[in-house]
């Protein structure tokens with residue numbers, strides 16, 4: 001459930017936008033109907049302003065939801081990467097064209113001069 005917090009924020013953004021847009025249109029129509037002679041433009045301003053505020057708040061909330069989504073995606077990617085390294089790479093023995101890093105135990109190809117951990121091949 002916590003993993004979907006970004007999606008929930010984006011859903012919330014859409015709901016808030018719809019509520020704000022509908023509320024501003026209704027308010028605008030009511031104001032316009034009270035005195036149709038010379039007050040109708042105030043209703044129009046309320047509708048336009050309300051829609052602008054709805055759009056802006058939606059944009060900010062959606063961007064925030066997107067940010068949370070991407071952050072958790074990066075986090076889960078890093079976690080998977082870390083697990084793969086320790087489970088498959090470190091238990092592997094170096095083949096004919098490979099060398100095993102003495103510092104972290106990762107098996108690298110011979111053409112790789114420096115291990116991912118910063119340890120160099122020559123000092124191996």
Ligand SMILES: [Zn+2]
Nearest residue numbers: 101104115117
């Ligand atoms: Zn290493």
